[in-house]
Amino acid sequence: MKLTCKEASRLVSQGLDRRLGPWEWLRLRLHLAICDACAAFTKQMEFLRRAIRRLP
Numbered sequence: 125m126k127l128t129c130k131e132a133s134r135l136v137s138q139g140l141d142r143r144l145g146p147w148e149w150l151r152l153r154l155h156l157a158i159c160d161a162c163a164a165f166t167k168q169m170e171f172l173r174r175a176i177r178r179l180p
């Protein structure tokens with residue numbers, strides 16, 4: 125049930141390209157709630173995605 129950091133970061137990058145299933149999303153959220161490293165990584169990825177979308 126518990127996600128490893130490796131799986132979490134994989135889900136984060138996949139979540140940028142496609143919608144995660146509700147179960148994947150929930151497991152990822154649970155991991156992010158307890159793992160500062162992955163939470164920071166997710167923030168960074170979301171920032172990058174937004175920055176990329178602003179490009180023409």
Ligand SMILES: [Zn+2]
Nearest residue numbers: 129132159162
């Ligand atoms: Zn983690």
